[in-house]
Amino acid sequence: MAQRVTSAAVEVAGEVVGAIDRPGLLILVGATHDDTAATAAGLADKLWNLRILHDERSAAQEGAPILVVSQFTLYADVRKGRRPSWSAAAPREISEPLVEAFVAALRGLGAEVATGRFGAAMAVSSVNDGPVTIIVDTDR
Incomplete structure (x- = not known):
């Protein structure tokens, strides 16, 4: 999920571990079992070049x-009952390297990237733009 923001930050135990202080993107990223490094690289390219900033411009432009904040809860399945199932989210040993590959791919494209801390209890704040x-x- 990508949000156009004027600023965003992520804190762990009261310490800011990642932040952007000018207009850009907050990206919440989750991984599922069949994702690969190629999936991560393709997603990075898509989001870096997605024309969702003002005047239909991309972050690249x-x-x-x-x-980037890792977020396994994006894969919550709430179709049955009242308790979400997390079975579609990849376990840490799969998802952490994929999130790292996504960040590396963005940086390889020239992006300035800040991150949260994988697996930590994070407090994310943002000022949405729009x-x-x-x-x-x-998958779509």
Whole structure:
């Protein structure tokens, strides 16, 4: 999920571990069992070049910063009952390297990337711009 923001930050135990202080993107990223490094690289390219900033420009065109936060809860399945199932989310040993590959791919494209801390209890704050929020699913 990508949000157009004017600023965003992520804290762990009261310490800011990642932040952007000018217009850019906050990207919440989750991984599922069949995702690969190629999936992560393709997603990075898609989001870096997605024209969702002002005047239909991309982060690549604007040199806009990106804050990436890992979020397994994006794969919550709430179709049955009242308790979400997390079975579609990849376990840490699969998802952590994929999130790292996604960040590395963004940086390889020239993006300025800040991150949260994988697996930590994070407090994410953002000032949405628009608001514009786009769900990007690699299966679609």
